[in-house]
Amino acid sequence: MRIACPHCGVRDVREFAYLGDATVTRPDPGAPDALARFIDYVYLRDNPAGAHHELWYHAAGCQAWLKVTRDTRTHDIAGVESLNERSLGGPEDGTP
Protein backbone atom coordinates (compact mmCIF):
# COMPACT_ATOMS: atom_id res chain seq x y z
CA MET A 1 0.00 0.00 0.00
CA ARG A 2 1.29 3.46 -0.89
CA ILE A 3 -0.10 6.83 0.08
CA ALA A 4 0.25 9.90 -2.13
CA CYS A 5 1.31 12.56 0.36
CA PRO A 6 0.31 16.01 -0.99
CA HIS A 7 3.69 17.38 0.14
CA CYS A 8 6.12 14.52 -0.57
CA GLY A 9 4.55 12.50 -3.37
CA VAL A 10 3.76 8.79 -3.42
CA ARG A 11 5.40 7.06 -0.44
CA ASP A 12 5.39 3.56 1.02
CA VAL A 13 2.86 2.97 3.81
CA ARG A 14 5.66 2.18 6.28
CA GLU A 15 6.47 5.91 6.43
CA PHE A 16 3.05 6.57 7.92
CA ALA A 17 1.40 6.00 11.30
CA TYR A 18 -2.32 5.25 11.54
CA LEU A 19 -4.68 6.92 13.98
CA GLY A 20 -8.07 5.71 12.75
CA ASP A 21 -11.48 7.09 11.91
CA ALA A 22 -11.27 10.76 10.85
CA THR A 23 -14.99 11.41 11.19
CA VAL A 24 -15.20 11.35 14.98
CA THR A 25 -15.12 14.80 16.55
CA ARG A 26 -14.06 15.66 20.07
CA PRO A 27 -17.20 16.88 21.86
CA ASP A 28 -17.56 20.09 23.81
CA PRO A 29 -16.68 19.13 27.42
CA GLY A 30 -19.17 21.73 28.64
CA ALA A 31 -22.17 20.26 26.83
CA PRO A 32 -24.90 18.88 29.09
CA ASP A 33 -24.61 15.44 27.50
CA ALA A 34 -20.80 15.58 27.32
CA LEU A 35 -20.31 12.22 29.07
CA ALA A 36 -22.41 10.27 26.60
CA ARG A 37 -20.80 12.05 23.69
CA PHE A 38 -17.28 11.39 24.96
CA ILE A 39 -18.07 7.68 25.29
CA ASP A 40 -19.25 7.78 21.70
CA TYR A 41 -16.15 9.69 20.61
CA VAL A 42 -13.63 7.47 22.37
CA TYR A 43 -15.15 4.02 21.82
CA LEU A 44 -17.84 3.74 19.14
CA ARG A 45 -17.01 3.49 15.44
CA ASP A 46 -18.97 3.04 12.20
CA ASN A 47 -16.25 0.62 11.02
CA PRO A 48 -17.55 0.57 7.42
CA ALA A 49 -16.77 -2.08 4.81
CA GLY A 50 -16.11 0.33 1.97
CA ALA A 51 -15.05 3.97 1.89
CA HIS A 52 -13.39 4.95 5.17
CA HIS A 53 -12.14 8.42 6.06
CA GLU A 54 -9.10 7.99 8.26
CA LEU A 55 -6.15 9.86 9.75
CA TRP A 56 -2.56 9.01 8.81
CA TYR A 57 0.53 10.83 10.10
CA HIS A 58 3.52 11.10 7.75
CA ALA A 59 5.96 10.30 10.56
CA ALA A 60 8.99 9.49 8.40
CA GLY A 61 8.31 12.31 5.96
CA CYS A 62 6.89 15.80 6.25
CA GLN A 63 5.11 15.01 9.55
CA ALA A 64 1.81 16.30 8.22
CA TRP A 65 -1.50 14.81 9.30
CA LEU A 66 -3.41 13.49 6.31
CA LYS A 67 -7.04 12.60 5.82
CA VAL A 68 -7.12 9.56 3.55
CA THR A 69 -10.22 8.07 1.93
CA ARG A 70 -9.59 4.35 1.48
CA ASP A 71 -11.77 1.39 0.58
CA THR A 72 -11.41 -1.06 3.47
CA ARG A 73 -12.43 -3.97 1.20
CA THR A 74 -9.66 -3.42 -1.38
CA HIS A 75 -7.21 -0.96 0.28
CA ASP A 76 -7.63 1.30 -2.80
CA ILE A 77 -7.07 4.93 -1.90
CA ALA A 78 -9.56 7.36 -3.43
CA GLY A 79 -8.19 10.60 -2.03
CA VAL A 80 -5.64 12.20 0.27
CA GLU A 81 -5.83 15.68 1.72
CA SER A 82 -3.53 17.52 4.05
CA LEU A 83 -5.11 18.62 7.30
CA ASN A 84 -4.74 21.85 9.13
CA GLU A 85 -6.41 22.76 12.38
CA ARG A 86 -9.43 24.19 10.64
CA SER A 87 -10.19 21.10 8.56
CA LEU A 88 -9.69 18.86 11.60
CA GLY A 89 -12.85 20.56 12.83
CA GLY A 90 -12.36 22.37 16.12
CA PRO A 91 -14.99 22.41 18.83
CA GLU A 92 -18.48 21.56 17.61
CA ASP A 93 -19.86 24.97 18.46
CA GLY A 94 -17.86 26.48 15.61
CA THR A 95 -15.64 28.71 17.69
CA PRO A 96 -12.09 28.86 16.33
Add this chain to the structure above:
Amino acid sequence: MRYSALALAWNAVTGNRNWTPAWRDAAPRESYDVLVIGGGGHGLATAYYLAKEHGIANVAVLEKSWIGSGNAGRNTTIIRSNYLMQGNIPFYEWSMRLWESLEKDLNYNAMVSQRGVLNLCHSDVQRDAFARRGNAMRLNGVDADLLDRDQVRALVPYLDFDSARFPIHGGLMQRRGGTARHDAVVWGYARGADRRGVDIVQNCEVTGIRRENGRVTGVETTRGAVGAGKVALAVAGSSSRLAAMAGLRLPIESHVLQAFVSEGIKPLVHHVVTFGAGHFYISQSDKGGLVFGGDIDGYNSYAQRGNLPTVEDVCEGGMAMMPLIGRLRIVRSWGGLMDMSMDGSPIIDRTPVQGLYLNTGWCYGGFKATPASGWCFAHLIARDEPHPVAAAYRLDRFTTGALIDERGAGAQPNLH
Protein backbone atom coordinates in the same frame (compact mmCIF):
# COMPACT_ATOMS: atom_id res chain seq x y z
CA MET B 1 -22.35 -42.58 12.54
CA ARG B 2 -20.29 -42.84 15.69
CA TYR B 3 -16.57 -42.76 15.01
CA SER B 4 -14.49 -45.52 16.59
CA ALA B 5 -11.60 -47.83 15.81
CA LEU B 6 -14.18 -50.47 14.90
CA ALA B 7 -15.97 -48.11 12.46
CA LEU B 8 -12.63 -47.19 10.93
CA ALA B 9 -11.67 -50.84 10.43
CA TRP B 10 -15.12 -51.78 9.08
CA ASN B 11 -15.09 -48.93 6.55
CA ALA B 12 -11.54 -49.74 5.53
CA VAL B 13 -12.36 -53.32 4.63
CA THR B 14 -15.58 -52.29 2.84
CA GLY B 15 -13.74 -49.85 0.59
CA ASN B 16 -14.67 -46.65 2.45
CA ARG B 17 -17.95 -46.49 0.53
CA ASN B 18 -20.25 -46.34 3.55
CA TRP B 19 -19.13 -43.16 5.28
CA THR B 20 -22.02 -40.72 5.62
CA PRO B 21 -21.71 -36.91 5.59
CA ALA B 22 -20.70 -35.53 8.99
CA TRP B 23 -23.62 -33.08 8.90
CA ARG B 24 -26.68 -32.42 6.73
CA ASP B 25 -26.55 -29.56 4.23
CA ALA B 26 -29.82 -28.05 5.54
CA ALA B 27 -32.10 -25.56 3.80
CA PRO B 28 -33.49 -22.81 6.03
CA ARG B 29 -36.95 -23.46 7.49
CA GLU B 30 -39.55 -20.75 8.09
CA SER B 31 -38.60 -20.08 11.69
CA TYR B 32 -36.50 -21.25 14.63
CA ASP B 33 -36.29 -20.62 18.36
CA VAL B 34 -32.73 -19.37 17.97
CA LEU B 35 -30.78 -18.26 14.92
CA VAL B 36 -27.00 -18.21 15.28
CA ILE B 37 -25.43 -15.98 12.63
CA GLY B 38 -21.95 -17.10 11.65
CA GLY B 39 -20.81 -20.68 10.99
CA GLY B 40 -17.34 -20.38 12.46
CA GLY B 41 -16.08 -22.09 15.58
CA HIS B 42 -17.87 -19.75 17.97
CA GLY B 43 -21.24 -19.93 16.22
CA LEU B 44 -21.17 -23.70 15.84
CA ALA B 45 -20.02 -24.20 19.44
CA THR B 46 -22.88 -21.95 20.56
CA ALA B 47 -25.41 -24.05 18.65
CA TYR B 48 -23.87 -27.26 19.97
CA TYR B 49 -24.05 -26.19 23.61
CA LEU B 50 -27.56 -24.72 23.16
CA ALA B 51 -28.72 -28.17 22.11
CA LYS B 52 -26.57 -30.21 24.48
CA GLU B 53 -26.56 -28.16 27.70
CA HIS B 54 -29.86 -26.30 27.44
CA GLY B 55 -32.10 -28.60 25.40
CA ILE B 56 -32.73 -25.92 22.77
CA ALA B 57 -32.36 -27.76 19.46
CA ASN B 58 -34.75 -25.77 17.26
CA VAL B 59 -31.73 -23.79 16.15
CA ALA B 60 -30.16 -22.89 12.82
CA VAL B 61 -26.63 -21.67 12.15
CA LEU B 62 -26.57 -19.34 9.12
CA GLU B 63 -23.24 -19.07 7.32
CA LYS B 64 -22.72 -16.79 4.32
CA SER B 65 -20.11 -19.09 2.78
CA TRP B 66 -19.08 -22.59 3.88
CA ILE B 67 -18.53 -23.34 7.54
CA GLY B 68 -15.06 -22.59 8.76
CA SER B 69 -14.25 -20.40 5.73
CA GLY B 70 -13.60 -17.30 7.83
CA ASN B 71 -11.30 -16.89 10.81
CA ALA B 72 -11.79 -20.51 11.89
CA GLY B 73 -9.58 -21.41 8.93
CA ARG B 74 -7.22 -18.44 9.22
CA ASN B 75 -5.79 -18.65 12.74
CA THR B 76 -2.57 -20.13 14.09
CA THR B 77 -4.39 -22.82 16.15
CA ILE B 78 -2.93 -21.89 19.55
CA ILE B 79 -4.77 -22.72 22.77
CA ARG B 80 -3.71 -21.29 26.14
CA SER B 81 -5.07 -19.60 29.26
CA ASN B 82 -2.05 -17.54 30.39
CA TYR B 83 -3.90 -14.30 31.13
CA LEU B 84 -3.39 -11.70 33.84
CA MET B 85 -6.67 -9.83 34.31
CA GLN B 86 -9.31 -11.16 36.66
CA GLY B 87 -12.08 -10.76 34.07
CA ASN B 88 -10.12 -12.96 31.65
CA ILE B 89 -8.43 -15.77 33.58
CA PRO B 90 -11.49 -17.77 34.70
CA PHE B 91 -13.00 -17.57 31.22
CA TYR B 92 -9.92 -18.72 29.34
CA GLU B 93 -9.22 -21.42 31.92
CA TRP B 94 -12.77 -22.72 31.46
CA SER B 95 -12.02 -22.80 27.73
CA MET B 96 -8.80 -24.74 28.42
CA ARG B 97 -10.74 -27.28 30.48
CA LEU B 98 -13.27 -27.68 27.70
CA TRP B 99 -10.42 -28.22 25.21
CA GLU B 100 -9.09 -31.00 27.43
CA SER B 101 -12.34 -32.97 27.18
CA LEU B 102 -13.46 -31.76 23.74
CA GLU B 103 -12.59 -34.79 21.64
CA LYS B 104 -14.32 -37.23 23.95
CA ASP B 105 -17.32 -34.93 24.17
CA LEU B 106 -17.61 -34.48 20.40
CA ASN B 107 -16.48 -38.00 19.40
CA TYR B 108 -14.18 -36.20 16.98
CA ASN B 109 -10.41 -35.97 16.71
CA ALA B 110 -9.62 -32.27 17.08
CA MET B 111 -5.90 -33.06 17.44
CA VAL B 112 -5.68 -31.17 20.73
CA SER B 113 -1.97 -31.19 21.57
CA GLN B 114 -0.90 -29.86 24.97
CA ARG B 115 2.69 -29.29 23.92
CA GLY B 116 3.19 -26.23 26.13
CA VAL B 117 3.17 -22.50 25.44
CA LEU B 118 6.45 -20.76 26.26
CA ASN B 119 6.64 -16.96 26.48
CA LEU B 120 10.24 -15.69 26.37
CA CYS B 121 11.45 -12.76 28.45
CA HIS B 122 14.45 -10.65 27.53
CA SER B 123 15.00 -8.37 30.53
CA ASP B 124 14.71 -8.39 34.33
CA VAL B 125 11.66 -6.15 34.12
CA GLN B 126 9.92 -8.51 31.76
CA ARG B 127 10.74 -11.46 34.01
CA ASP B 128 9.14 -9.61 36.93
CA ALA B 129 6.03 -9.02 34.81
CA PHE B 130 5.95 -12.72 33.90
CA ALA B 131 6.28 -13.69 37.57
CA ARG B 132 3.29 -11.50 38.32
CA ARG B 133 1.27 -13.04 35.51
CA GLY B 134 2.29 -16.55 36.51
CA ASN B 135 1.23 -15.86 40.08
CA ALA B 136 -2.13 -14.49 38.92
CA MET B 137 -2.61 -17.65 36.88
CA ARG B 138 -1.72 -19.92 39.78
CA LEU B 139 -4.06 -18.06 42.13
CA ASN B 140 -6.80 -18.99 39.68
CA GLY B 141 -5.79 -22.62 39.45
CA VAL B 142 -4.00 -22.31 36.10
CA ASP B 143 -0.63 -24.02 35.66
CA ALA B 144 2.36 -21.70 35.20
CA ASP B 145 6.11 -22.21 35.56
CA LEU B 146 8.69 -19.45 35.55
CA LEU B 147 11.76 -20.88 33.85
CA ASP B 148 15.30 -19.57 34.08
CA ARG B 149 17.64 -19.29 31.12
CA ASP B 150 19.10 -22.77 31.44
CA GLN B 151 15.68 -24.38 31.74
CA VAL B 152 14.56 -22.55 28.61
CA ARG B 153 17.72 -23.55 26.78
CA ALA B 154 17.10 -27.20 27.61
CA LEU B 155 13.65 -26.98 25.98
CA VAL B 156 14.41 -24.82 22.94
CA PRO B 157 18.15 -24.96 22.25
CA TYR B 158 17.71 -23.74 18.67
CA LEU B 159 16.91 -20.14 19.71
CA ASP B 160 19.45 -17.30 19.75
CA PHE B 161 20.22 -17.04 23.47
CA ASP B 162 23.14 -14.66 23.17
CA SER B 163 21.67 -12.02 20.92
CA ALA B 164 23.31 -8.74 21.94
CA ARG B 165 20.06 -6.88 21.55
CA PHE B 166 17.51 -9.38 22.94
CA PRO B 167 19.26 -11.98 25.13
CA ILE B 168 16.87 -14.60 26.49
CA HIS B 169 16.62 -14.29 30.29
CA GLY B 170 13.98 -16.96 30.86
CA GLY B 171 10.38 -17.70 30.13
CA LEU B 172 6.89 -18.32 31.41
CA MET B 173 5.63 -21.78 30.53
CA GLN B 174 2.05 -23.01 30.51
CA ARG B 175 2.48 -26.72 29.93
CA ARG B 176 -1.24 -27.35 29.38
CA GLY B 177 -1.29 -24.87 26.50
CA GLY B 178 -0.64 -25.99 22.96
CA THR B 179 -2.47 -26.29 19.66
CA ALA B 180 -5.58 -27.87 18.14
CA ARG B 181 -6.55 -28.62 14.57
CA HIS B 182 -8.68 -25.61 13.60
CA ASP B 183 -10.75 -27.25 10.84
CA ALA B 184 -11.46 -30.29 12.97
CA VAL B 185 -12.82 -28.04 15.73
CA VAL B 186 -15.33 -26.55 13.31
CA TRP B 187 -16.24 -29.89 11.79
CA GLY B 188 -16.54 -31.56 15.18
CA TYR B 189 -18.88 -28.90 16.54
CA ALA B 190 -20.90 -28.89 13.29
CA ARG B 191 -21.32 -32.65 13.44
CA GLY B 192 -22.19 -32.57 17.14
CA ALA B 193 -24.77 -29.82 16.66
CA ASP B 194 -26.25 -31.50 13.60
CA ARG B 195 -26.65 -34.79 15.46
CA ARG B 196 -28.67 -32.94 18.08
CA GLY B 197 -31.03 -31.47 15.48
CA VAL B 198 -29.42 -28.12 14.68
CA ASP B 199 -29.74 -27.00 11.04
CA ILE B 200 -26.44 -25.84 9.56
CA VAL B 201 -27.30 -23.62 6.60
CA GLN B 202 -24.40 -22.69 4.34
CA ASN B 203 -24.27 -20.14 1.52
CA CYS B 204 -26.92 -18.10 3.31
CA GLU B 205 -25.89 -14.49 3.92
CA VAL B 206 -27.87 -12.35 6.31
CA THR B 207 -28.89 -9.09 4.64
CA GLY B 208 -31.19 -7.59 7.27
CA ILE B 209 -32.38 -8.02 10.85
CA ARG B 210 -36.17 -7.82 11.34
CA ARG B 211 -37.47 -5.99 14.38
CA GLU B 212 -40.89 -5.09 15.78
CA ASN B 213 -41.39 -2.78 18.77
CA GLY B 214 -37.72 -2.99 19.73
CA ARG B 215 -37.72 -6.77 19.58
CA VAL B 216 -35.99 -8.95 17.03
CA THR B 217 -38.31 -11.21 14.99
CA GLY B 218 -35.94 -12.77 12.46
CA VAL B 219 -33.57 -12.05 9.63
CA GLU B 220 -33.59 -11.47 5.87
CA THR B 221 -31.17 -13.64 3.99
CA THR B 222 -30.08 -14.39 0.44
CA ARG B 223 -32.21 -17.53 0.79
CA GLY B 224 -35.33 -15.78 2.04
CA ALA B 225 -36.65 -14.51 5.36
CA VAL B 226 -36.23 -16.65 8.46
CA GLY B 227 -38.17 -15.97 11.65
CA ALA B 228 -36.65 -16.38 15.10
CA GLY B 229 -37.40 -15.76 18.75
CA LYS B 230 -33.75 -14.95 19.37
CA VAL B 231 -30.91 -13.97 17.06
CA ALA B 232 -27.29 -14.42 18.14
CA LEU B 233 -24.42 -12.75 16.27
CA ALA B 234 -21.07 -14.56 16.20
CA VAL B 235 -19.53 -13.04 13.08
CA ALA B 236 -16.13 -11.76 14.30
CA GLY B 237 -14.77 -9.19 11.80
CA SER B 238 -18.21 -8.55 10.31
CA SER B 239 -19.80 -7.68 13.68
CA SER B 240 -20.13 -3.97 12.94
CA ARG B 241 -21.90 -4.64 9.63
CA LEU B 242 -24.41 -7.02 11.20
CA ALA B 243 -25.00 -4.81 14.24
CA ALA B 244 -25.62 -1.85 11.93
CA MET B 245 -28.55 -3.81 10.45
CA ALA B 246 -30.13 -3.55 13.90
CA GLY B 247 -29.21 0.12 14.29
CA LEU B 248 -26.27 -0.47 16.64
CA ARG B 249 -22.77 1.01 16.64
CA LEU B 250 -20.11 -1.10 18.32
CA PRO B 251 -16.78 -0.40 20.07
CA ILE B 252 -15.14 -2.46 17.33
CA GLU B 253 -12.77 -1.86 14.43
CA SER B 254 -12.08 -4.59 11.86
CA HIS B 255 -8.37 -5.11 11.18
CA VAL B 256 -6.40 -7.62 9.15
CA LEU B 257 -4.06 -10.13 10.80
CA GLN B 258 -1.66 -12.12 8.66
CA ALA B 259 -0.24 -15.56 9.35
CA PHE B 260 2.36 -17.67 7.59
CA VAL B 261 3.48 -21.24 7.12
CA SER B 262 6.90 -22.44 6.00
CA GLU B 263 7.81 -25.49 3.97
CA GLY B 264 7.61 -28.72 5.95
CA ILE B 265 10.65 -29.82 7.91
CA LYS B 266 11.38 -32.61 10.37
CA PRO B 267 10.17 -32.10 13.95
CA LEU B 268 12.02 -29.11 15.42
CA VAL B 269 9.66 -26.81 17.33
CA HIS B 270 8.04 -28.96 19.99
CA HIS B 271 6.16 -26.15 21.77
CA VAL B 272 4.43 -22.90 21.00
CA VAL B 273 7.13 -20.25 21.47
CA THR B 274 6.52 -16.50 21.65
CA PHE B 275 9.13 -13.77 21.34
CA GLY B 276 9.04 -11.23 24.18
CA ALA B 277 10.92 -8.40 22.50
CA GLY B 278 8.61 -8.09 19.54
CA HIS B 279 5.41 -9.69 18.39
CA PHE B 280 6.20 -13.12 16.98
CA TYR B 281 4.91 -16.59 17.83
CA ILE B 282 5.64 -19.94 16.26
CA SER B 283 4.66 -23.58 16.41
CA GLN B 284 5.06 -26.57 14.12
CA SER B 285 2.10 -28.30 12.53
CA ASP B 286 1.87 -32.07 12.35
CA LYS B 287 2.59 -31.78 8.62
CA GLY B 288 5.94 -30.20 9.50
CA GLY B 289 5.36 -26.61 8.42
CA LEU B 290 6.30 -23.88 10.86
CA VAL B 291 3.18 -21.79 11.55
CA PHE B 292 3.88 -18.26 12.69
CA GLY B 293 2.51 -14.74 12.92
CA GLY B 294 2.84 -11.39 14.64
CA ASP B 295 1.10 -8.05 14.72
CA ILE B 296 -2.03 -6.97 12.93
CA ASP B 297 -1.38 -4.63 10.02
CA GLY B 298 -2.84 -1.80 12.07
CA TYR B 299 -5.44 -0.12 9.85
CA ASN B 300 -9.13 -0.84 9.29
CA SER B 301 -9.55 -3.59 6.73
CA TYR B 302 -12.13 -6.04 5.41
CA ALA B 303 -9.80 -7.26 2.66
CA GLN B 304 -8.62 -10.58 4.22
CA ARG B 305 -5.13 -9.77 2.98
CA GLY B 306 -2.40 -7.56 4.36
CA ASN B 307 0.63 -5.62 3.20
CA LEU B 308 4.37 -6.26 2.96
CA PRO B 309 5.63 -4.08 5.85
CA THR B 310 3.90 -6.41 8.32
CA VAL B 311 5.31 -9.48 6.56
CA GLU B 312 8.75 -7.95 6.95
CA ASP B 313 8.11 -7.09 10.61
CA VAL B 314 7.01 -10.64 11.43
CA CYS B 315 10.03 -12.11 9.67
CA GLU B 316 12.38 -9.72 11.48
CA GLY B 317 10.91 -10.92 14.78
CA GLY B 318 11.43 -14.51 13.71
CA MET B 319 15.05 -13.86 12.66
CA ALA B 320 15.81 -12.11 15.96
CA MET B 321 14.48 -14.99 18.05
CA MET B 322 15.34 -17.95 15.88
CA PRO B 323 17.93 -17.17 13.18
CA LEU B 324 17.71 -20.62 11.60
CA ILE B 325 14.26 -19.70 10.30
CA GLY B 326 16.06 -17.64 7.65
CA ARG B 327 16.94 -20.86 5.82
CA LEU B 328 13.29 -21.76 5.32
CA ARG B 329 10.93 -20.64 2.60
CA ILE B 330 7.47 -19.31 3.35
CA VAL B 331 5.02 -21.33 1.28
CA ARG B 332 1.75 -19.62 2.21
CA SER B 333 0.47 -16.50 3.93
CA TRP B 334 -3.08 -15.34 4.48
CA GLY B 335 -5.12 -12.72 6.30
CA GLY B 336 -8.24 -12.77 8.46
CA LEU B 337 -10.59 -10.09 9.76
CA MET B 338 -10.09 -9.35 13.43
CA ASP B 339 -12.94 -7.83 15.44
CA MET B 340 -10.65 -5.53 17.43
CA SER B 341 -12.43 -4.18 20.49
CA MET B 342 -11.46 -0.91 22.09
CA ASP B 343 -9.95 -2.51 25.21
CA GLY B 344 -8.67 -5.71 23.62
CA SER B 345 -11.19 -7.98 25.36
CA PRO B 346 -14.30 -9.72 24.02
CA ILE B 347 -18.00 -8.97 24.40
CA ILE B 348 -20.59 -11.67 25.18
CA ASP B 349 -23.76 -9.81 26.06
CA ARG B 350 -27.32 -8.83 25.32
CA THR B 351 -27.91 -5.73 23.19
CA PRO B 352 -30.38 -2.86 23.49
CA VAL B 353 -32.53 -4.75 20.93
CA GLN B 354 -34.57 -7.38 22.77
CA GLY B 355 -33.78 -10.91 21.65
CA LEU B 356 -30.55 -9.88 19.89
CA TYR B 357 -27.35 -11.25 21.43
CA LEU B 358 -23.80 -10.28 20.65
CA ASN B 359 -20.55 -12.25 20.67
CA THR B 360 -17.63 -10.20 19.34
CA GLY B 361 -14.40 -8.38 20.15
CA TRP B 362 -12.09 -11.41 20.11
CA CYS B 363 -9.31 -9.37 18.55
CA TYR B 364 -6.70 -11.86 17.34
CA GLY B 365 -7.29 -14.34 20.18
CA GLY B 366 -10.57 -15.97 19.32
CA PHE B 367 -9.49 -19.49 18.45
CA LYS B 368 -8.43 -20.55 21.95
CA ALA B 369 -11.72 -19.16 23.28
CA THR B 370 -13.93 -21.20 20.94
CA PRO B 371 -15.30 -23.76 23.44
CA ALA B 372 -15.91 -21.33 26.32
CA SER B 373 -17.26 -18.67 23.98
CA GLY B 374 -19.87 -21.11 22.69
CA TRP B 375 -20.55 -22.41 26.19
CA CYS B 376 -21.08 -18.94 27.70
CA PHE B 377 -22.97 -17.53 24.71
CA ALA B 378 -25.36 -20.49 24.78
CA HIS B 379 -25.86 -19.92 28.52
CA LEU B 380 -26.65 -16.25 27.92
CA ILE B 381 -29.09 -16.98 25.09
CA ALA B 382 -30.88 -19.78 26.94
CA ARG B 383 -31.16 -18.13 30.35
CA ASP B 384 -30.91 -14.43 29.57
CA GLU B 385 -28.21 -14.02 32.18
CA PRO B 386 -24.44 -14.04 31.73
CA HIS B 387 -22.41 -17.12 32.60
CA PRO B 388 -20.30 -16.39 35.72
CA VAL B 389 -16.94 -16.77 33.93
CA ALA B 390 -18.01 -14.37 31.14
CA ALA B 391 -19.82 -11.87 33.35
CA ALA B 392 -17.18 -9.18 32.76
CA TYR B 393 -17.59 -9.27 28.97
CA ARG B 394 -20.34 -6.68 28.95
CA LEU B 395 -21.14 -4.34 26.11
CA ASP B 396 -21.78 -1.47 28.54
CA ARG B 397 -18.30 -1.63 30.12
CA PHE B 398 -17.26 1.12 27.72
CA THR B 399 -19.88 3.29 29.42
CA THR B 400 -19.30 2.21 33.01
CA GLY B 401 -15.50 2.22 32.72
CA ALA B 402 -15.11 -1.43 33.81
CA LEU B 403 -12.69 -2.09 30.94
CA ILE B 404 -10.52 -5.21 30.72
CA ASP B 405 -7.36 -3.79 29.20
CA GLU B 406 -5.07 -6.83 29.32
CA ARG B 407 -2.41 -5.03 27.29
CA GLY B 408 -2.75 -1.67 29.05
CA ALA B 409 -2.76 0.13 25.72
CA GLY B 410 -5.88 2.31 25.93
CA ALA B 411 -8.69 2.69 23.42
CA GLN B 412 -6.56 2.12 20.31
CA PRO B 413 -7.32 -1.17 18.55
CA ASN B 414 -4.07 -1.15 16.58
CA LEU B 415 -2.04 -1.10 19.82
CA HIS B 416 -3.63 -4.17 21.40
